[in-house]
Amino acid sequence: MNEIQLRDEIVRVGRSLFERGYVHATAGNISVRLDDGGYLITPTDASLGHLDPARLARLDANLQQTGGDRGSKTIALHSRIYAAATRFSATAGTRCVIHTHSTHCVALTLRDAAPGEELLPPITPYFVMKVGHVPRIAYQRPGAPEAAEAAAQAIARYGERGTPIRAVMLERLGPNVWHDSPAGAMAVLEELEETARLHWMSLALPQGAPAPLDEARIEELRRQFGAHW
Numbered sequence: 001m002n003e004i005q006l007r008d009e010i011v012r013v014g015r016s017l018f019e020r021g022y023v024h025a026t027a028g029n030i031s032v033r034l035d036d037g038g039y040l041i042t043p044t045d046a047s048l049g050h051l052d053p054a055r056l057a058r059l060d061a062n063l064q065q066t067g068g069d070r071g072s073k074t075i076a077l078h079s080r081i082y083a084a085a086t087r088f089s090a091t092a093g094t095r096c097v098i099h100t101h102s103t104h105c106v107a108l109t110l111r112d113a114a115p116g117e118e119l120l121p122p123i124t125p126y127f128v129m130k131v132g133h134v135p136r137i138a139y140q141r142p143g144a145p146e147a148a149e150a151a152a153q154a155i156a157r158y159g160e161r162g163t164p165i166r167a168v169m170l171e172r173l174g175p176n177v178w179h180d181s182p183a184g185a186m187a188v189l190e191e192l193e194e195t196a197r198l199h200w201m202s203l204a205l206p207q208g209a210p211a212p213l214d215e216a217r218i219e220e221l222r223r224q225f226g227a228h229w
Contacts (some may be wrong), residue, residue: 018049037061
């Protein structure tokens with residue numbers, strides 16, 4: 001896609017996420033990495049449901065703004081995600097990052113967790129195939145550089161062990177997901193939030209949460225579909 005098409009695609013995806021309740025008010029942001037190394041990102045305090053393609057922030061490769069409304073402060077986090085994810089072959093084509101405050105994902109981080117615990121166990125095959133591991137990033141204020149550093153470290157850690165990731169979860173804030181296009185990143189987000197909703201619902205069952213897929217079933221997904229788990 002050229003830049004004009006990408007601007008329109010950001011608007012389309014933002015409206016879709018807003019209308020279906022994945023984002024609310026002025027929460028969330030979308031960025032795209034351009035061929036020249038620069039970025040488009042949604043403006044600060046903008047509703048994803050009411051974006052204007054001409055007013056999206058345009059930044060150069062050094063994160064200096066060159067056009068549009070003032071860009072979201074999360075570009076610093078997004079740029080670290082791009083740099084970290086593109087190091088690994090499975091995610092080398094990363095061109096879009098989406099951040100939302102999706103309800104069930106955030107709700108799961110309000111529960112106590114053991115150090116190093118991920119957001120979700122592998123309870124469905126499509127979560128394993130389309131999302132993969134989702135490390136939790138300890139709470140930092142919105143825009144904190146420590147969160148960007150922690151996200152980059154998590155991406156490197158999982159990638160180096162052969163399980164590249166497409167999402168991290170900022171505790172009490174929401175997920176950041178990435179893929180090779182806005183539509184691809186939105187699909188990751190949809191699968192992640194749906195799995196979080198299923199897991200949240202299962203916690204109320206008399207028998208408790210279901211057992212995760214075992215290693216034999218996950219290995220089958222690796223062989224048949226190339227899952228990175």
